[in-house]
Amino acid sequence: MRARLLPSAPLLCLLSALAAQPAWALFDDKEARQWISDLKIKSEARFDQQAKAQLDLAGQIQHQAEEIARLRGQIETLTYELEQARKRQQDFYLDLDSRLRRLEPQNAAPVSAGENPGSPAATQAAPGAESAEYDAALELFKSSKYPAAAKAFKTFVEQHPDSALAPNAQFWLGNSWYAQRNCTKAIEAQSFVLSRYPHSDKAPDALLAIATCQQDLGNPKGANQSWQQLLEKYPNTPAADKARERLKKK
Template identity: 50%
Template sequence: MSETLTDRLPATRRVLSIALLLAGLGAQQAHAGLFDDEEARRKVDDLSIKSNERLDTVAKGQMELANQIQALRDENARLRGQVETLNYELEAAKKRQQDFYVDLDGRLRKIEAPVASGTDAAPAGGSQQAPAESPKKVASDPATETREYEAALNLFRANKLKEAAAAFEAFAKAHPDSTLTPNAYYWLGNAHYALRDCKKGIDAQRMVVSKWPAHAKAADALLNVATCQQELGDSKSARATLEALLAKYPESSAANAARQRLKK
């Protein structure tokens, strides 16, 4: 039995149908694959844009932080320069104040010198009666005293306070009756005060007031005592000292300063 054309036709149709069906499925898969690639690219582009935006934000933040750090450095340098300038001006002011006091000391000594010379010259009229007087003390050498005193004063002027204090103290012990000894105690007190030793400063200034109450520096010494007492936190004693200054030396320049302090 031979197969006729009529028998072959249905089989051919089935093959064609299957082929068309497979072709349609392949086209759908290709379309789906293309769609998936575009979606992935779009997501990648979105992530790239967001990443770039974040990087730009971070970069801007870092730049602002760097600018702030530089501004702080500049401000720190400016403030450091101001501090150095103020320290220099403070040291210069202290130096000017010391020079002023030293100059004032020299002027007062010139005023005091004629008085001392007159006192020394008084016994000269009766040389025959000199042996009948009480035994004389060992004669001092005014030139030596002046050199020692000036050396101590120069140390104070050079702001060598410890050395100056030691020199003034040594001078006062070596020459207790010198006309320069009250000055030495006065500057000894100032040196101790500058060294922040107010107790020793008070002791030295009180020596001037108690032993030489009529001395030109006595009023200033009493004012310095009040300053030291205030530094030690003893306001009551400081006020009492200022009131005593006004009572003992009402016409002195130190008394004017005392009045101003008592008003506060």
Template identity: 55%
Template sequence: MSGMSRRRCSGRTHVLILTLLFGMPCAFGARYAHAGLFDDEEARRQIKDISIKTNERLDTFAKGQIELANQIQALREENSRLRGQVETLTYELDSARKRQQDFYVDLDGRLRKLEPQVAQSAEARSADDGKPPVDPPRKAVSDPAAETREYEAALNLFRANKLKEAAAAFESFTKAHPDSTLTPSAQYWLGNAHYSLRDCKKAIDAHRLVASKWPAHPKAPDALLNVATCQQELADAKSAKMTLDTLLAKYPDSTAATTARQRLKK
């Protein structure tokens, strides 16, 4: 090979080497530039996804807060409504109790007009027939007007729903005036006062005394009916039935007997 040919080959080789030396950095730079561009786009995409998810979570949280606030408001309104119903029912119950007490007092006044002024049973009169008169034992002089005032005072306490005071007043009356014509009624109202105080045992004792000691008194049938009511509330159904049967046997034509028949049918 001539010298000219070797110089040409050498020149081409130098050109190739230079091309490789200067071309490779450009190629690598282009690749790195493309990779950097790709990384930026991926980062922006991820940021966008995170932003979307965050906004969705915030929206869900906000909706939950609104729903919770609505539920709290609804509960407040329901509580207010129920409170109003309770207050209304309490007022109606108090009014009904007051009307019932007024009814009892009015009934008591009517029955007192029918009661005899002299408490003497038919059995006692028949036992005295044919015997020589015997001087009755002397008793303390009573004051009917004072007894009536004392009885009315106790009854007014019951009417005013002062039940403890009424019970004490009626009990005091029965002890102070055991022979008064008003004593059976006072004993009856003593039982009602105990019943209103939710003391059924004392109410039963008081009403039983009315029925046993004053069987001919107009309040005796109602006293037996009240005994049965208390026995039912004490879950003593057997005793209640026996009391109602006794009521029907002794006072079949009384108003209390009508109520007793209805209860026995249930």
């Protein structure tokens, strides 16, 4: 049997040195430079691609930020216009209420001798005192003190349910709740106007206010029904004219 020839020690050292060399060391100088150049080109291309993607993303973010700012500006403008419209409507009703009050006869009867001024009989016989209470509550509303106004109007209706001013007070109670963004209580208060004082001058306005609240609560079907009801029950009123206008916009 032949003995195997083992590599000599110098040959083993050479093989070990070659194994430790990087791959490009096996190439000549020209090939190594070409390999490095290709690697550099690929790295730069990858970097340029990432940089472009980041710039595109930054542009999209900037565009979205500008769009959000534009929409926010529109919302603020619409909110302001809505508040102004509500204020104009509020001022209109306040002015109308004041005009109607001046046209009403003031028949303040004096309290009889020996009669307790705080008794129910004296209260019923003193519309001047009722008028003062009503005016005080209305002044709270004009001053934007809506919680206090709501309390004052509620007290007035409870103490003077049969007063000629009771429907007005109940109507302004509903408006006081609406001014506090509480449409649920506003609808409840205005519904009381319709059930307790259906023939009062404030009944059509109360029904119109209910429709407005239903719109704010996202109930367009309910608002349409209220407008239709307003046209059927009170067709020849300013409130009915507004209901027709709003139904035409649908």
